[in-house]
Amino acid sequence: GHAYEVCRRLGPDGRMIGIDQDEDAIAAATKRLSEFGDRVTIVRSNYEAMKEVLHDLGIEKVNGITLDLGVSSYQLDAAERGFSYREDAPLDMRMDNRQEVTAATVVNEYTESELFQVIRKYGEDKFAKNIAKHIVQERRKEPVMTTGRLAQIVDQSIPMKFKKQGGHPAKRTFQAIRIEVNRELSVLEDHISEMIDLLAPGGRFCIITFHSLEDRIVKNAFRTAQDPCTCPPNFPVCVCGKKSKGKVLTRKPVLPSEKELEENSRSKSAKLRVFEHI
Known part of the structure; x- marks a missing residue:
């Protein structure tokens, strides 16, 4: 949307360079901006x-x-991308599917202390300690490989009286793991x-x-x-x-x-x- 409006307002010698790491986003943008021809360059x-x-x-x-x-x-709505806690899909969350680290890597390979730091720092969740502890307990039984199972574990980690505050119980944990996977803040x-x-x-x-x-x-x-x-x-x-x-x-x-x-x-x-x- 932003790119289209920028292109629409370009001067006669104007040029728009788009940068995105998501191949699906690039495909959609290439189609959407095709009317502007060679004034648009999109780089992955x-x-x-x-x-x-x-x-x-x-x-x-x-x-x-x-x-x-x-x-x-698009990333939230495409269940198979693993960003949403509302769908049951493989734990992925990579914006660039060429990278090796996925949400499953973070959830199953980080230590309890590292998980706590990620959820506390990037999710600002006051129940980060309990969530990290429950994730580690559950993955000992079986690796946590889907968004549905992770959302369920987080839900079980939060006291009932706090569950209706601030949206879905897993919202902050999913945000934190996504930020970690994609190095967004750094x-x-x-x-x-x-x-x-x-x-x-x-x-x-x-x-x-x-x-x-x-x-x-x-x-x-x-x-x-x-x-x-x-x-x-x-x-x-x-x-x-x-x-x-x-x-x-x-x-x-x-x-x-x-x-x-x-x-x-x-x-x-x-x-x-x-x-x-x-």
Whole structure:
């Protein structure tokens, strides 16, 4: 959707480079954007390789970058991809099916301590310790290989009185494992600054996040890019030599409109932040 609207607004010499690691998403986008012909180039990769992708295409600077983070509606709705706790399917959750690590790898091979850390850190689940303990107990009987069984184990790990709070009991655990499998937060945190450097003067960087962990990383990274000075506050002048890369255009994130929410209920948690390069 975003890519189509960007293409529709391109100037006569404009070009859109799309990067996605999901082969199904690439097939869908190629078909959807076919009317724009050779003004669109789609590359199968992770956005962490954006600099290399652009270099290979002979591009040094761009006028705009948009990141639409997280899992897509298609990935959630395709049961066989193993992202959803509402369907019983193989535990997969890979956005790029070329990689070896799957959700089943995390669930069956991580230690109890590692599982606890993943669920606590990426799912922010207060029952992470109990969930990790139950997963390890259950996998000793038989490897946990399906989303249905994992969802059932998580459900049994949470006290009854808390089950109706905040949606499906397995929601946070599934989010945590998905983030771990796809390295979502580490890739984001490690590459925002590099992507800002790919912008031409006046170029804008738009990032759409879908949960607080992503949004916090983006908010802090944009703030640091705007004001990177590390000098003590009582110093009369800056001596660290770090220079601003631009300005944050969204003091508060842009949220979906009522119309958008009516048309697309999954946009409820979306937040857009924008940074403009000097």
